[in-house]
Amino acid sequence: GLLELSQADEETARIEVCQPRLRKLYMDSIEKSEGQPAALPLAKLALDAEKSKYQLPQEAVEETALEVYKARLEPLGGRVIKAPEKSMLDATRKFMGLNEDDVRMLHLKSFGPIYESSAHEAMGTNGIMSPEAKEALAQLRERFGFKEEDARKIFYNAVQKRLDQSIEKVGEAWEEATYTKEALAQLWKQRGKDVGDDPLADGTGGELGIKDTPVLEGVRGSELMKELTDMADFYVGNDVLVQDMKDMPPEYPVTTGKGLEDKVKEEMYGIYAWNTVTCQDTVNRDKWERCKPHVGAILGLSSEKMMKVLIRMVSRWANMFIKQKMGENGKLSDEDISTLTNWVPTFFGIDKDVTVKMVQDANKGMLVSKVLRLLNMPKLSSKDVQQLRDDVDSWDLTLEKDLELTRPQLRSLFCVEVGATLEEPDLTTAQKQDAIEVSREAFGLGQKEAADEVAQLLVSRCRGCLVNAVGDLMQGNETRALKEMQIVGFLASFVDASDGLEVQMDWDVAQSMRHRLLRLYATSPMGREDGGAKHVDTGALERILDVDHLPETAEAAVDAS
Numbered sequence: 240g241l242l243e244l245s246q247a248d249e250e251t252a253r254i255e256v257c258q259p260r261l262r263k264l265y266m267d268s269i270e271k272s273e274g275q276p277a278a279l280p281l282a283k284l285a286l287d288a289e290k291s292k293y294q295l296p297q298e299a300v301e302e303t304a305l306e307v308y309k310a311r312l313e314p315l316g317g318r319v320i321k322a323p324e325k326s327m328l329d330a331t332r333k334f335m336g337l338n339e340d341d342v343r344m345l346h347l348k349s350f351g352p353i354y355e356s357s358a359h360e361a362m363g364t365n366g367i368m369s370p371e372a373k374e375a376l377a378q379l380r381e382r383f384g385f386k387e388e389d390a391r392k393i394f395y396n397a398v399q400k401r402l403d404q405s406i407e408k409v410g411e412a413w414e415e416a417t418y419t420k421e422a423l424a425q426l427w428k429q430r431g432k433d434v435g436d437d438p439l440a441d442g443t444g445g446e447l448g449i450k451d452t453p454v455l456e457g458v459r460g461s462e463l464m465k466e467l468t469d470m471a472d473f474y475v476g477n478d479v480l481v482q483d484m485k486d487m488p489p490e491y492p493v494t495t496g497k498g499l500e501d502k503v504k505e506e507m508y509g510i511y512a513w514n515t516v517t518c519q520d521t522v523n524r525d526k527w528e529r530c531k532p533h534v535g536a537i538l539g540l541s542s543e544k545m546m547k548v549l550i551r552m553v554s555r556w557a558n559m560f561i562k563q564k565m566g567e568n569g570k571l572s573d574e575d576i577s578t579l580t581n582w583v584p585t586f587f588g589i590d591k592d593v594t595v596k597m598v599q600d601a602n603k604g605m606l607v608s609k610v611l612r613l614l615n616m617p618k619l620s621s622k623d624v625q626q627l628r629d630d631v632d633s634w635d636l637t638l639e640k641d642l643e644l645t646r647p648q649l650r651s652l653f654c655v656e657v658g659a660t661l662e663e664p665d666l667t668t669a670q671k672q673d674a675i676e677v678s679r680e681a682f683g684l685g686q687k688e689a690a691d692e693v694a695q696l697l698v699s700r701c702r703g704c705l706v707n708a709v710g711d712l713m714q715g716n717e718t719r720a721l722k723e724m725q726i727v728g729f730l731a732s733f734v735d736a737s738d739g740l741e742v743q744m745d746w747d748v749a750q751s752m753r754h755r756l757l758r759l760y761a762t763s764p765m766g767r768e769d770g771g772a773k774h775v776d777t778g779a780l781e782r783i784l785d786v787d788h789l790p791e792t793a794e795a796a797v798d799a800s
Contacts, residue, residue: 254295257294258295258299258302260293261293261300264290268286269311274323279330279333283334304336307331309345311328316348316350317352320350328384339386346383346384346385347389350383354379354393355397357376358397398477398479399493401473402470405470406496409470409507417460417506460510464514467507467511467530468530474493479493480492491533491537493537494539509548509549509552511534511535512545513556516586553593554593557594557597558597558601561601565601571598579597603634606630607643607644609627614648621655624655639683640683650684650688653682653684654692657696661700661729662729664729675693697733697740701731702747704730705748705756708721708723709756722765724759727783728780731780732780734779735783744783746784750786753785754787757784760780761777
């Protein structure tokens with residue numbers, strides 16, 4: 240019977256038979272036109288007529304064309320092709336109906352390595368391509384038929400290798416700038432290198448480039464500055480960074496230092512940034528300033544990270560400045576504060592809030608020390624506490640949160656201030672209550688917490704004054720005894736006029752003695768209102784002393800006398 244084939248089998252059989260014929264047709268036509276690319280368009284007319292007879296699927300036609308193109312390309316790979324060879328390749332590609340995208344990967348595989356090698360050669364020993372070298376590399380890209388995007392990627396590979404070589408020198412320069420001479424000698428000994436008397440190994444270490452007024456000679460990490468500057472110049476000089484939009488920051492498609500810890504890269508940039516703003520040599524300072532943003536970005540640091548590093552470096556200097564001034568004067572003068580909050584932000588190019596906070600923190604430390612000194616004083620005055628509060632307010636700080644005082648410390652300061660308020664003769668009860676509320680808020684105490692402290696304070700103070708009055712009276716010093724009783728009177732009046740204030744007195748003085756002191760006070764000039772003839776109301780004093788009301792006869796007897 241007749242051989243019957245499915246449509247798929249028929250197509251497979253046709254490909255097996257006709258594809259080699261098409262390949263030979265391509266090759267013969269191209270070989271006949273060798274060196275005459277202009278002849279291929281004419282040959283294409285004849286080829287198309289013959290190719291249509293094969294009825295091959297488009298995929299098979301393209302596959303065959305790519306095989307033929309690859310065979311034509313392979314003898315040219317690994318070297319710079321000549322212009323006629325490029326013309327013949329283009330004519331061959333068009334002859335077989337291929338576009339540039341179809342042969343893109345073939346070209347990259349054949350010419351990519353030689354293009355990268357040419358890029359290295361164009362950079363030369365100093366690393367920066369001349370305008371002529373850049374133009375030659377652009378012409379080579381066109382010769383190899385690379386898209387600009389592909390050529391840039393190959394070029395970036397060459398840049399990456401150069402940068403990775405540079406970072407080794409940068410790392411050594413950083414070690415020389417930051418390690419002590421002993422540590423550096425030990426490190427180099429492990430690597431088989433002798434530090435000897437290397438003038439670049441300054442052997443100070445630890446300070447990371449911070450100097451008050453560094454000059455170019457002996458500047459911390461001078462070799463590091465050179466290596467990082469060379470790296471930035473290499474990057475910029477070879478047009479590696481991408482500036483697509485005028486108002487947008489440039490992009491850095493190639494970075495280096497992936498093998499370094501972030502801390503190391505940040506310290507490298509920190510030294511560079513510090514030396515840039517503090518160098519007194521104008522020429523070098525301007526050059527470093529121009530390179531500074533590139534240095535950080537090439538190391539893979541974001542602009543935010545670079546600013547944080549600079550702030551950290553400035554903070555170290557500012558803290559040393561603050562420590563020195565505090566050590567000399569015990570505080571920061573107005574001039575010192577102006578230096579930190581006005582000059583430093585302008586000079587270093589950082590936000591003013593940064594140094595304001597530094598000053599605030601410095602004063603916070605000073606105020607904490609002041610609080611501890613006050614609390615350790617044998618006798619703490621309300622004036623001392625008020626001055627402390629004024630100092631805290633002046634720096635927009637709070638005693639409770641910013642100074643991180645303990646609850647007992649806050650209560651102690653509260654009691655000192657409130658104690659003086661309670662004994663103030665010229666204040667009304669309402670005024671005293673208002674003052675206590677202000678103190679409560681200032682020291683961050685709760686309502687009940689403050690009320691309990693006030694109650695304990697009243698009990699302690701009343702008992703103390705009464706005991707003092709007894710002692711003075713026993714020694715025949717009625718004047719001092721009366722002053723103590725007057726204080727008890729002020730406190731008793733406050734208790735009597737304050738609703739909800741619970742004060743439980745437990746007197747250690749006999750009731751007869753309390754009665755005697757009350758009578759002495761009531762019959763004295765201190766017991767008369769404004770020194771006149773009228774007696775003060777001793778009811779509050781009687782109630783707090785827990786004694787009977789003074790007999791009318793006694794008061795009359797006093798008046799008669």
